[in-house]
Amino acid sequence: MSNSGISYSWWRIANWLRDRGRDRELAPGATPDEISLTEERLGFSIPPMLTASLRCHNGSGSFACPPRFELLSCSGIVSAWESKTGVWPRDSSSPFSPHFVPFASDGSGGGLYLITGQASDTRIHEHSREGEEISPTSHPMWDSLSAYLYHTAEALETGEALDGYQRPDEDSTFLLWEDADYDEDDEE
Structure with missing residues (x-):
């Protein structure tokens, strides 16, 4: 998928939210200056798909992407990168490389990231808060940021489960993805 596919997927996500009176959930777009400052602080260019997003x-914003991730702003990317590179050593034994670009957070120290400098590696990677590499499933949504946003938009529009998660309940205060196999009646 191309970077124009990212724009179209975001348009679809925004429309789904707008149709439910929730379009304020999303943050506005970053300015070119914000993106340039992000790259300056990281010391390298961020992947084109992330720039497009x-x-x-x-x-x-306050809209969570599946299954539980907040996509980070420019300042959030820098903050997460500085935090990870400040904690983990900068050598081959480190679970986090300075060339990893965190772009999403689960709110508890784990997150999604892209690897820079490897044009053929567009796959989304995941770390736990302890730095453990977690392998996302083989679902095609993890193939790239473009695929992630495409499949998110598809699941929102169709209501189909996405890699085991159901789209957020439209009437919920918080738009959180739910485990498709979860049954509240089993809890009682």
């Missing part, structure tokens, strides 16, 4: 929405 940030131009559409500078993070996901």
